[in-house]
Amino acid sequence: MLDMIVGVSVSRVVALQSEGQPVPASQNVRALVDTGASCTCIDPTVLIALGLQPTGKTLMTTPSTGATPVEADTYDVSIVIPISGKQEPLVRAVISVCTSELIHQGFHALLGRDILKDCHLTYNGSAEFFTLAY
Amino acid sequence: MALEQELATYKAKLPDLKEHQGKFVLIRGDEVVDFYVAYEDAIKAGYEKFKLEPFLVKQVSVTETVHQFTRRILPYNSERAA
Numbered sequence: 001m002l003d004m005i006v007g008v009s010v011s012r013v014v015a016l017q018s019e020g021q022p023v024p025a026s027q028n029v030r031a032l033v034d035t036g037a038s039c040t041c042i043d044p045t046v047l048i049a050l051g052l053q054p055t056g057k058t059l060m061t062t063p064s065t066g067a068t069p070v071e072a073d074t075y076d077v078s079i080v081i082p083i084s085g086k087q088e089p090l091v092r093a094v095i096s097v098c099t100s101e102l103i104h105q106g107f108h109a110l111l112g113r114d115i116l117k118d119c120h121l122t123y124n125g126s127a128e129f130f131t132l133a134y
Numbered sequence: 135m136a137l138e139q140e141l142a143t144y145k146a147k148l149p150d151l152k153e154h155q156g157k158f159v160l161i162r163g164d165e166v167v168d169f170y171v172a173y174e175d176a177i178k179a180g181y182e183k184f185k186l187e188p189f190l191v192k193q194v195s196v197t198e199t200v201h202q203f204t205r206r207i208l209p210y211n212s213e214r215a216a
C-alpha cells in the first residue's frame with residue numbers, strides 16, 4: 001500500500017477556471033500496488049468528490065466479470081505519488097483511470113501497470129517491504 | 135446516458151477511422167472532431183473546445199483494448215449506478 005494524491009487533470013482545471021467554477025480539492029487516497037491490474041483503477045467516491053464526469057469508455061475483464069469483457073467508464077485525473085526527502089514526486093498531470101468500487105476492500109485505488117511501467121518495483125518478501133523507484 | 139451517443143458514433147465510424155489506428159480520437163455527439171498522437175493532447179483539446187460539456191476520448195483500435203484485472207472487482211459504470 002502507498003499514499004497518493006488524486007486530483008482534477010490540469011486540462012480540466014483550466015476549463016473549470018475559464019468557466020468561473022471552483023476547482024475541487026485533491027483527494028488523499030490509499031492505493032494498493034497491483035501488478036495484476038493493467039490500468040490504474042479508482043473508487044467512484046473519489047471521482048465523485050472531484051466532480052468528474054467520464055471522458056472515456058473501455059472494456060474490462062476481472063474474475064468477477066467472467067470471460068466476456070464489460071464496458072466501464074474512464075476518467076481523466078491527475079495523480080501524484082509523494083516521496084519522503086527532497087526527491088521529486090511521481091506526477092501524472094493527465095492520465096486515464098478505470099473505476100471500480102474498492103472502498104470495502106480497505107483502499108481507494110489500484111496502482112496498475114500503466115504507471116508501474118515507468119517505475120522500478122522491488123518486492124522483498126522476507127523483509128516484508130517493497131520499494132518503488134521512478 | 136453518459137457518452138452513449140459518442141460511443142455509438144465511434145463504433146459506427148470505426149471502419150473510416152482505421153487509418154488513424156493508435157491515435158486518440160475526440161468525439162462530441164455524432165461529430166468526429168480530430169485525432170491526436172497523445173491522450174493528454176486529446177483531453178486538452180476536448181476541454182478547450184467543449185469546456186465542461188461531455189466529450190469522448192478513445193484510442194482508435196480495430197481490436198478493442200481490454201484492461202485485465204486479476205483482482206475480483208466489478209467495473210463501475212455511472213449510468214448503471216444512477
